Amino acid sequence: MNQPISTSDAPAAAPERVSHADLLQNACVLVVDDSRMMRLALVRALNDLGVTDILEARHGLDALNQIRAKSFDLMLLDMEMPEMSGIELLLALKAEPALGAPPVIVISGVDQIENAVQCIEAGAEDYLTKSFNPTLLRARVTSSLEKKRLRDVEQLQRAQLEQEKERLERTQRRLDEELNEALRYVRSIFPPPAEVPLKIDWFYEPSAELGGDSFGYHWIDDEHFAIYLLDVCGHGVGPALLSVTAINQIRSGSIPNVDMRDPGAVLAALSNIYLMSKQNDMYFTLWYGVYHAPTRTIRHSSGGHPAALLLIPQADGSVATERLLSSNLIIGAFEDVPYDSQTNVVPVGAKLVVLCDGCFEIRDTEGNELTYADFEDFMRINGQAPDALEALFRWAQMKHGPGPLEDDFSIVRVQL
Structure with missing residues (x-):
């Protein structure tokens, strides 16, 4: 039939x-x-x-x-x-x-x-x-x-x-679960906030996509304390993996023949290890500083990264700011490139703020892009408050308008 x-x-x-x-x-x-x-x-x-x-x-x-x-x-x-x-x-x-x-x-x-x-x-x-x-x-x-x-x-x-839609939705759910798992792992390697011997807090909010921000801090020895924050270009699993790999290498101090107390040497070595030509054209920016507690000095170097900011309390109750920046190339651009370091004295009671560019490179609702100076003004006024980092994020969201920020928002504050 x-x-x-x-x-x-x-x-x-x-x-x-x-x-x-x-x-x-x-x-x-x-x-x-x-x-x-x-x-x-x-x-x-x-x-x-x-x-x-x-x-x-x-x-x-x-x-x-x-x-x-x-x-x-x-x-x-x-x-x-x-x-x-x-x-x-x-x-x-x-x-x-x-x-x-x-x-x-x-x-x-x-x-x-x-x-x-x-x-x-x-x-x-x-x-x-x-x-x-x-x-x-x-x-x-x-x-x-x-x-x-x-x-x-x-x-x-x-x-x-409808079948194709269901298949794509299943795939998207699986990808979302995998990305959420990756995000949980990224968060898990961040060091916890601390109260002693240095008071440290931080705030991290990823963008809509898995990003390449990571940070850390640890005592190298009894006198030297390292603080660092890096930002890999782009979003997705690739940048996140590179970010985690690099931050773990810094934290473990497993860079051959490098004194981790020398920021310029650390950045130069990392640039040789993570050359763009070997990392699928990915690069990262990095701010790395070493605080010497006995002399209250901080030696720092940055590779294409925004300046860290010192918040210095004044006798009249106001707050002065000082940018900590050394102008160097991004990490991974070229092989055997020297990276300069700078040294600054840290006044008593000062707070060090290390951040990524996602904290201020934000386009507001009128289409204008905020600047580092806008961030600096906000921190000068609000940076001493216990919830200053969360307040900065809310301020950035308000400027940006509805929807997630385009980039990761990562910031660390240390009472030195």
Whole structure:
């Protein structure tokens, strides 16, 4: 037995054209009429058109049961029948949309046109009078089959699109879970805030994408305390992995033949290790400082990174600021490049603030980009407050407007 008209599993921009002969030959048609003579006449007429897969039903209830058991491409339906009339069958099919009822051509008497209109309103595709013309029958049948085929194609494409959407959503959920796991790992390697011997706090908020910011601090020995923050270009897993690798190497002090108390030497060695040409053109910026507690001096070097900021309390209660910056190339630009260091005296009571550019390179709601000077002014006024770092982030969000910031927001504050 021929199967109902089918379509390809592959989605297409436009359905392929199918000849009328193929439509008729592959169609499965249900003829519903209480008159055996009328059923025979319709079957014979359909055979003449090339339709061979034809089933018969004696009334609407018989037809309904067959439709529940089998798919049809077309139904020729009488209106007046015992058990269940044509209009009753159409309403029953309408009440069970999951059946996927076939298109219906109502066969009516010449005096039943009003009833035929009611059937069309109830879901029938078309109608023919019982004294039908073979040419008109062919036109009605092929038109209905073509509409059915196009609807099947559209339904298949919708189902395929829904499947693809579900697949993409599953993939996105998995990626989100993996990125969240990566973010949790990045957070886990940050050192905890401290109260003694130095009071240290920090604030970190990633952008909408996994970024390449990382930071740390540790005692190199009893007298020297290292503070560092790096920012890998770009977003995603690659920059995050490079960031974690580099920060772990700094924290562990596992840079061969380098004195970790010498910031310039540390940056020069890292630049040789993480050359862009070997890191898929990724580079990072870095601020690295070493505080010498006995002399209250800090020696620092930066590779393409924003200046750290000293907040210095004044006798009148105001706060002065001092930028700690040495101008050097980004890390990984060239091999064997020297990196200069600078040394600054740290006044008693001063706070050191180390940050990434995401803390101030923010475009406000009017399209203007904030500057380091804007950040410096904010910290001069608010930097001594216990919640200054969170307040800075809220200020940046307010300037930026709705939505996440474009870059990671990383900042560390140390009471020296």
